[in-house]
Amino acid sequence: MQSSDKPSRILVIGGGFSGLTTAVDAAESGAEVIIVEKNPHLGGRVAQLNKYFPKMCPPVCGLEINFRRIKTNPGVQFHTLSEVTSVSGGPGNYDVAIQKHPRYVNDKCTACNACAEACPATRANDFNFGMDKTKAAYLPFNQAFPQQYVIDAKACKKDCGTPCKEACKYDAIDLEMKAETVNVKVDSIVVATGWNPYDADRIETLGSGKVPNTISNMEMERLAAPNGPTGGAINRPSDGKPVQKIAFVQCAGSRDENHLAFCSYICCMASLKQTLYIREQNPDAEVSIFYIDMRTPGRYEKFLNQVQADAKVSFIKGKVAKIEKVKNGDVTVTAEDMLTGDKVEKTFDMVVLATGMEPAGALKQLPGVSYIEGFAAPGAGIFPTGCSRNPMDVSKSAQDATSAALKAIHAGKGR
């Protein structure tokens, strides 16, 4: 077997579920891995989910196992609040510049929350899609890894940081922290930059994001999550009313050449899963799912059958193309019920747009990586994985990430 004694050096861009899986799989096989994550914490989109389908278990347990594997493995380094600014060289010999943005909180942080209590400024909580606020000194979420606070400099102007610094007993606040650049040499690069929920403001036929009590499916995850803005109560944003009648609008941006030309793969399963959140929380709640085709590939069909068996859940074949606000914060949606052939107009307490997955590359592209319609394309020494490469669910991402780890190790050994 052709092999060198030196371990493969792998850069993993993106510390979400795919990136973490690639990193631990590669590191546990002897590679040296560097993770670059733009957020102050690892875990990506999965950290924002309430439950996984189809097992309906919380994702944090899976994430925690990965975090633990990273913590105990000296082969993995990670940089949060960081981004790749340049890539040069080639397979077996990449020079990569990583810019690290200041956290203003050092490793002495014990996550005691004293800084946040003292902090006078607030910021929109991006982890909860702006549905609530945090202090400018904050922990992204209760189980964030690393368990280390961060100060949002944009929200913390002038001397707003001083009370934090004074409140910290551990000397963990460093307001003088500056951005720094780290240069690394790697053999291969795994792109695991993931996806963003498609911006509903761009969908004219679904109210352009302007109709109150119309939320995205990712916002629904945060609403239902115990560590979300409502502590897990599915109440509508405008007045906090518990949701009794709710609609899911499938293909919100997906399978549409004016928006995302592809099927986002997860949205049907996500809406079925979220239907269960509501039905578990409220035995009287009525759910309507408006769809073109319910796409529950392979063994997920069983999950569909399970939800279909619930008499309080109705499925309407017809894409919603009109959403309007009505009195009292209610929302009216219009579709053609294709099975009767008549237009239907129904009013709900809240509407969930099953917005699709826009690959990260559609908004921002990495140096040295080529893209096809926003999706990262493989190249010699460049291995895209997870949703940056193709829409997929978490379990497929895990498999894809392991495959990327193997390819990346192999690329390093070939040098």
Added chain:
Amino acid sequence: MSDQILKPDLEFTKEIIAAGGESLKKCYQCSTCTVVCDVTPDRKPFPRKEMLYAQWGLKDKLLASPDVWLCHQCSDCTAHCPRGAKPGEVLGAVRKMTIQEFSSPSFMGKMVNDSKFLLLLFAIPTIIFLFELFIQGHLTNGIPRIPNGQLMSYSLMFPPTLYIDTVFVPVAFFAAFMFFKGIKNYWAAMSANYPAPPRKDVITPLAETVREILTHSVFEKCGVSKDRSIAHKILFYSFIGLAITTTLAASYIYVFDYNGPYPQTNIVKWIGNVSGVAMLIGITMIVMNRIKNKEKVGAGSYFDWFFIVVVYGVGLTGMLAQILRLANIPVLGYPMYFAHLVFVFVLFAYAPYSKMAHMVYRTTAMVFAKYSKRS
């Protein structure tokens, strides 16, 4: 529905594709189109079902239905279609085929819609009017001489009663008869599809339809291409104005024995000129809207452009002929008048087969829809 055996006619699907509905197979039946459409009825809305019928080649369901004409091709459906299936264009193609299906003789329908026959269509009136010039001796003696002390006059070239009306009166009767035959067939076909309408009275639906057409109230609901309604309204009223002009002029000749050219201050000139200018403005707006909305709604087919060019031809040659007469330039004026007659002939003689027929078929469909309580 379920006990019916559907017979897909793939040849018919190919015909729709050839007629300008190239994109119809892209439709994946999401029904965005029916929801964004502001002119469709809520019960059994279009155009989603028409897209399915078109893909399956269900000819009777498409052609013998009023729905394709209830569509005013606002093209909101086309603009929002997630697949670029252009339902507006497909229904436009189906409307064209409806005209061809129900108009007779059928070879005329084919000729009017095929660019190969364009020259022939213009050659027919050209030969007729050349022949008229020939028998008057104008071909051998040159353009008519203007008698001393008289103004230049086109009646010197074609005396109205003998040389104009002997052509256009039969043309008008031919067109009217063919229209009558066409809508009779169309009504019968729709009645077979929607049997035993619960309403016996045709007058009320007709009155409602006429009111809708006069006010353009349906057309004005259009979203993406709402400017089209204004342009169409201007053109529509210019045609009404020109019809009034023609009626007045005929009554001058036949009732009052008062022959032209009429002074510019005469009411008939006022109505005629305002209408003529409106016609040119309206058709120009239509062309500009088509160019402006090309990306979103498509540029249209030969069928559309044939009609647009003929309307332009009638308007331009008519106005220019008048100007050249007033300027007393016979060497240009007479040929211009000749061209005007050729264009007017093309407009009317081929009306039952050209896009002009939409006024008759759409009106019929709108009346039938109301009569059968469709809308």
